[in-house]
Amino acid sequence: MTRASAPGFPEAQVRQRAREGVAAVFAPLETYGDQLFGAGADQPPAPDGIADDLDRAVVAPPVFMPRRLEKLIDLGREPLHDDVDLATVIGGFSSPLPVYVSAFGSTRAAGADTGIAVSRQAGRLGIPMVIGENLVPVTGYRRSEKDRSPILERLRAYAGECPPGLGGVVVQQSTEDADSEVWNLVYSDPSVAGLLDSGRLGFELKTGQGAKPGLGGMTVVDPAEAARLDTRFAVRELPGTGGWLRCATPGTFTEEILRQQVRFMRNNFPRARVWVKFHPGRDVAAAAVTAWRAGSDAVTVDGAQGGTGWAPRAFLGRAGLTLGECLRRIGAPEGCLLASGRIWEGGRAVRALAMGATAVGLGRAALLAVDEDPEHGLIRLVEALALEARMLISAVGKYHSRLLDREDLWWPAPTAQPHPVDDPTVPTLERTP
Amino acid sequence: MSQQEQPAAGAVFRPDRLGEHLVAETTRAAMLVQQEALYGVRDYFRGRGFTELLPPMIGPVTDPGARGAKALDVDFYGHPYKLMTSAIFYKQASLKGFPKLFYIAPNIRVEPPETATTGRHLVEFHQIDVEIAGASREDAMDTAAGLLTHVVRHVLDTVPDVLAGLGRDRLAFAELLAGKFDSCTHTEAVDRLRAGGHPQSPDAEIDWAGERILSLEADRPFFITDYPKGSRGFYDSEDPDRPGVLRNFDLIAPGGYGELVSGSEREADYATIVTRMRESGENPAKYDWYLRLMREGLPSSAGFGMGLQRLVRFLTGLDALWQVSAYPKLPGTVSP
Numbered sequence: 001m002t003r004a005s006a007p008g009f010p011e012a013q014v015r016q017r018a019r020e021g022v023a024a025v026f027a028p029l030e031t032y033g034d035q036l037f038g039a040g041a042d043q044p045p046a047p048d049g050i051a052d053d054l055d056r057a058v059v060a061p062p063v064f065m066p067r068r069l070e071k072l073i074d075l076g077r078e079p080l081h082d083d084v085d086l087a088t089v090i091g092g093f094s095s096p097l098p099v100y101v102s103a104f105g106s107t108r109a110a111g112a113d114t115g116i117a118v119s120r121q122a123g124r125l126g127i128p129m130v131i132g133e134n135l136v137p138v139t140g141y142r143r144s145e146k147d148r149s150p151i152l153e154r155l156r157a158y159a160g161e162c163p164p165g166l167g168g169v170v171v172q173q174s175t176e177d178a179d180s181e182v183w184n185l186v187y188s189d190p191s192v193a194g195l196l197d198s199g200r201l202g203f204e205l206k207t208g209q210g211a212k213p214g215l216g217g218m219t220v221v222d223p224a225e226a227a228r229l230d231t232r233f234a235v236r237e238l239p240g241t242g243g244w245l246r247c248a249t250p251g252t253f254t255e256e257i258l259r260q261q262v263r264f265m266r267n268n269f270p271r272a273r274v275w276v277k278f279h280p281g282r283d284v285a286a287a288a289v290t291a292w293r294a295g296s297d298a299v300t301v302d303g304a305q306g307g308t309g310w311a312p313r314a315f316l317g318r319a320g321l322t323l324g325e326c327l328r329r330i331g332a333p334e335g336c337l338l339a340s341g342r343i344w345e346g347g348r349a350v351r352a353l354a355m356g357a358t359a360v361g362l363g364r365a366a367l368l369a370v371d372e373d374p375e376h377g378l379i380r381l382v383e384a385l386a387l388e389a390r391m392l393i394s395a396v397g398k399y400h401s402r403l404l405d406r407e408d409l410w411w412p413a414p415t416a417q418p419h420p421v422d423d424p425t426v427p428t429l430e431r432t433p
Numbered sequence: 434m435s436q437q438e439q440p441a442a443g444a445v446f447r448p449d450r451l452g453e454h455l456v457a458e459t460t461r462a463a464m465l466v467q468q469e470a471l472y473g474v475r476d477y478f479r480g481r482g483f484t485e486l487l488p489p490m491i492g493p494v495t496d497p498g499a500r501g502a503k504a505l506d507v508d509f510y511g512h513p514y515k516l517m518t519s520a521i522f523y524k525q526a527s528l529k530g531f532p533k534l535f536y537i538a539p540n541i542r543v544e545p546p547e548t549a550t551t552g553r554h555l556v557e558f559h560q561i562d563v564e565i566a567g568a569s570r571e572d573a574m575d576t577a578a579g580l581l582t583h584v585v586r587h588v589l590d591t592v593p594d595v596l597a598g599l600g601r602d603r604l605a606f607a608e609l610l611a612g613k614f615d616s617c618t619h620t621e622a623v624d625r626l627r628a629g630g631h632p633q634s635p636d637a638e639i640d641w642a643g644e645r646i647l648s649l650e651a652d653r654p655f656f657i658t659d660y661p662k663g664s665r666g667f668y669d670s671e672d673p674d675r676p677g678v679l680r681n682f683d684l685i686a687p688g689g690y691g692e693l694v695s696g697s698e699r700e701a702d703y704a705t706i707v708t709r710m711r712e713s714g715e716n717p718a719k720y721d722w723y724l725r726l727m728r729e730g731l732p733s734s735a736g737f738g739m740g741l742q743r744l745v746r747f748l749t750g751l752d753a754l755w756q757v758s759a760y761p762k763l764p765g766t767v768s769p
Binding site for chain 2: 256259
């Protein structure tokens with residue numbers, strides 16, 4: 001265990017789930033019968049500026065449940081929460097759960113062992129996994145047998161555990177990765193042929209960062225590393241710290257550039273799935289529609305939350321739309337919509353699904369979970385999330401995650417109005433604390 | 434050539450039996466045809482004011498290409514350089530001193546293994562690379578058609594016995610020698626394929642199976658023009674009157690032999706090139722030398738590359754491209 005930490009994130013809860021799995025969904029058994037539970041006391045309030053209105057939404061079960069009646073007729077008995085079907089297709093990949101593992105960057109927190117452990121457990125779960133940007137320009141691709149490339153190691157670790165017909169691996173490429181031709185390297189690598197031949201390889205065009213929308217990836221490196229990376233990245237000294245900041249460019253996108261890049265991906269890699277990831281930009285609805293119409297299999301929206309890299313304080317919670325606002329602006333999605341940002345338990349996951357997402361991504365939560373237990377942490381965390389999701393979805397009288405709808409949510413405080421999809425120019429609404 | 438006579442994928446190349454391949458009768462015949470084809474190429478261009486240059490082999494960048502082929506890296510005094518996948522940027526740069534030029538250019542493209550069975554792909558191959566300052570796409574198409582016709586006639590005249598020994602019927606070239614080249618747009622080609630039940634994407638290159646279908650249906654060479662943006666390199670110019678349509682072309686051989694030539698009118702405007710680089714996912718910073726030349730001003734031009742091994746395969750009628758290379762390197766196969 002490396003004791004990675006994530007200030008501002010409910011780390012203790014994630015670690016508890018990684019240790020205890022579904023047991024952590026409930027209060028300790030010894031309190032049963034003695035303690036009365038209520039919202040607030042059992043759930044620490046989200047720190048100021050990081051909470052988003054998706055967390056304010058309340059799952060609102062109805063009294064009358066025609067969908068439950070359908071299920072009752074189907075089963076010939078009263079349905080239970082474990083009758084909820086969570087299996088879905090995520091960006092072209094079959095998944096037993098509406099959950100995938102988001103990319104971690106090339107930073108130390110997502111170092112080699114953690115990356116491998118995540119890959120192995122995601123593979124065992126059969127859920128899709130995204131492999132992060134900048135891994136190749138930072139660490140190289142094919143190295144000696146002793147010192148293997150992290151990207152290939154993660155691909156192999158995942159493929160070695162994943163049941164046939166489930167899951168898939170998506171490899172990101174950003175501007176600096178394009179210089180290293182990451183997609184070409186992966187696409188023609190014999191060790192990846194199994195995933196490609198079974199239709200379980202995808203590529204994700206990364207257009208931005210959730211934690212610092214509008215900026216590229218940033219990591220802190222020592223002077224020697226800074227010198228080594230100088231030809232591939234902009235490297236800037238951090239005065240007074242002894243550290244250096246490695247800055248990736250975010251890349252320049254216009255509607256036409258995005259459309260053509262997606263077409264290029266489809267043209268060049270016809271056997272790979274195409275995903276596009278956006279930062280929580282104010283025009284995210286227009287961007288998502290452009291990507292779907294150009295043929296991308298999934299659009300990921302990364303809410304302004306956090307990440308493994310370095311982000312300026314001015315950005316944290318103060319730049320970029322919240323995940324809830326992104327989903328609201330996108331409205332009814334034209335294609336597969338994936339949501340990530342501060343997802344770790346079933347409640348926020350179900351709220352994101354009700355707002356239109358097909359699946360949710362686990363980023364920091366997955367890292368913390370394998371940090372807690374490299375063998376089972378992620379699996380237990382996901383099992384707990386799935387149990388909660390099943391209970392919440394059955395509570396609104398539905399038995400498949402795709403049936404969730406905005407009607408299943410209630411915002412107790414006044415909130416932003418929905419925006420039409422075809423109006424990308426609406427200004428950012430002021431966030432309520 | 435009828436559907437029944439179509440070239441099959443051919444026998445499998447055994448990299449551990451390169452010696453047998455080098456002494457095979459078909460290899461010897463193919464090399465004799467290649468020699469005459471090269472003679473015919475040079476003969477054609479010398480009479481038309483072209484200069485033959487020898488292309489560079491490595492550079493800080495190379496043609497990013499398309500369709501999943503990757504460039505090989507070399508360490509050049511500590512700098513990551515590429516082996517040429519094509520020398521397109523150097524062709525354009527050379528126009529400053531040589532307004533009509535050609536190369537017989539060696540190229541290396543590490544094609545994805547899925548191209549191993551097309552019979553039309555090699556990792557190491559050569560292109561007859563042509564660039565003409567001030568030319569339009571139509572000029573380049575005329576030059577490509579003229580070159581092909583000249584080379585076919587030269588080979589038929591000089592090594593008829595070799596072709597006969599390979600069982601290649603002179604009649605296969607009758608339409609070509611009569612000067613009949615057809616032409617259709619990419620949209621028309623897509624429509625034809627889809628009407629025939631082939632699921633061709635309208636936004637992408639004609640896929641390998643689709644190209645084969647179209648080639649098998651033809652009895653003479655034909656051009657496909659107007660590829661959509663997103664299917665070709667950033668240097669193919671976009672039609673100013675039809676956004677999204679490129680002023681480019683392929684020349685497809687009949688009989689299942691597929692594409693022989695790719696060419697286009699080139700984009701020569703600096704700002705447009707930078708934008709187009711982004712549209713194809715490229716980082717303009719790595720094209721520094723090329724963009725500096727572009728800012729200074731490069732002549733407008735059109736040009737093309739004709740695959741030498743594909744040309745020789747078409748001439749010989751052999752089943753697969755590896756049979757016309759002395760040292761074949763097939764996609765996905767590690768070879769000496």
